[in-house]
Amino acid sequence: MRDYQLISIIVPVFNERNTVAEVIRRVREVPLDIEREIIIVDDGSDDGTADILHRLSDSTVRTVTQTANRGKGAAVRRGIEEARGDVIVIQDADLEYDPRDLVRLLRPLMEGQARVVYGSRFTGEHRNMFFWHWVGNRFLSLATNIMFNTTLSDMETCYKMFDADLLRSFNLTADRFDFEPEVTATALRLGERIWEVPISYAGREMHEGKKITWRDGIPALATLVRLRFAKKEGLRR
Numbered sequence: 001m002r003d004y005q006l007i008s009i010i011v012p013v014f015n016e017r018n019t020v021a022e023v024i025r026r027v028r029e030v031p032l033d034i035e036r037e038i039i040i041v042d043d044g045s046d047d048g049t050a051d052i053l054h055r056l057s058d059s060t061v062r063t064v065t066q067t068a069n070r071g072k073g074a075a076v077r078r079g080i081e082e083a084r085g086d087v088i089v090i091q092d093a094d095l096e097y098d099p100r101d102l103v104r105l106l107r108p109l110m111e112g113q114a115r116v117v118y119g120s121r122f123t124g125e126h127r128n129m130f131f132w133h134w135v136g137n138r139f140l141s142l143a144t145n146i147m148f149n150t151t152l153s154d155m156e157t158c159y160k161m162f163d164a165d166l167l168r169s170f171n172l173t174a175d176r177f178d179f180e181p182e183v184t185a186t187a188l189r190l191g192e193r194i195w196e197v198p199i200s201y202a203g204r205e206m207h208e209g210k211k212i213t214w215r216d217g218i219p220a221l222a223t224l225v226r227l228r229f230a231k232k233e234g235l236r237r
Contacts, residue, residue, distance in 0.1 A: 119159030
C-alpha cells in the first residue's frame with residue numbers, strides 16, 4: 001500500500017463551454033479514497049468557456065489561463081507544474097470519459113501494484129468509433145507495443161494516471177496531441193510497467209466537437225520513433 005494523500009486532476013480545456021461545467025460537477029462528486037484538487041487549464045478558449053470557468057472555482061477547483069491556444073500537451077504540462085498532489089491524472093473536458101472510472105484507475109496505485117495506470121477504451125463498455133479513428137488508435141498502440149516490447153491496448157487514451165513524483169521527473173516537451181506517445185514512451189523507456197483497467201467511453205465525432213484528426217497520427221508516430229532511440233539520460237529532468 002502507498003500513502004497517497006492528494007490527487008491532482010488536470011483538466012485541459014479549449015472551447016468546451018457546453019460540457020466543462022458538467023465534467024467538473026461529475027469530477028467533484030466521484031467518491032475517492034483521498035483528497036482531490038481539480039486544476040483546469042484554459043488553453044486560450046474564445047467561445048465563452050472562460051466565463052463559465054470563473055463561476056466554477058472554489059476551494060478544490062483552480063483555473064489557470066494560457067492566453068493563447070498552445071495545444072493539449074502544453075496545457076497538461078502547465079497543469080503538472082501547478083499540481084500539488086501525490087497522484088496526477090488527466091481528465092478531458094468533453095464528456096467522453098466518465099469520472100466514475102477514476103476509482104478504477106486509482107486502485108492499482110493505492111495498492112502499490114503500479115506507478116502508471118491507463119484506462120483502456122477497448123476493454124470496457126464504449127460507443128463505437130468511426131472505422132478510421134479505430135484504425136488509427138489501434139495502429140499507434142501496435143507501434144508502441146512493437147517498439148517498446150509491451151502489450152498496451154490503448155496508448156492514446158486520455159485517462160492516464162501517474163505517481164506524481166515519477167511524472168514530474170519526465171522531461172516532457174510536447175505541446176499538442178503528441179503528448180500521449182511522449183509520456184507513454186518515456187515511462188516505458190524508463191522501465192515502468194503500465195497497468196491497464198477497463199473504462200467506459202462515449203466518443204465524440206468531428207461534428208460534435210472532437211479535435212484530434214488522422215493528421216495527428218503522423219507526429220505521434222514520429223514521437224514514438226524518436227523516443228525509442230533517445231538516450232535514457234535525456235528522458236529525465
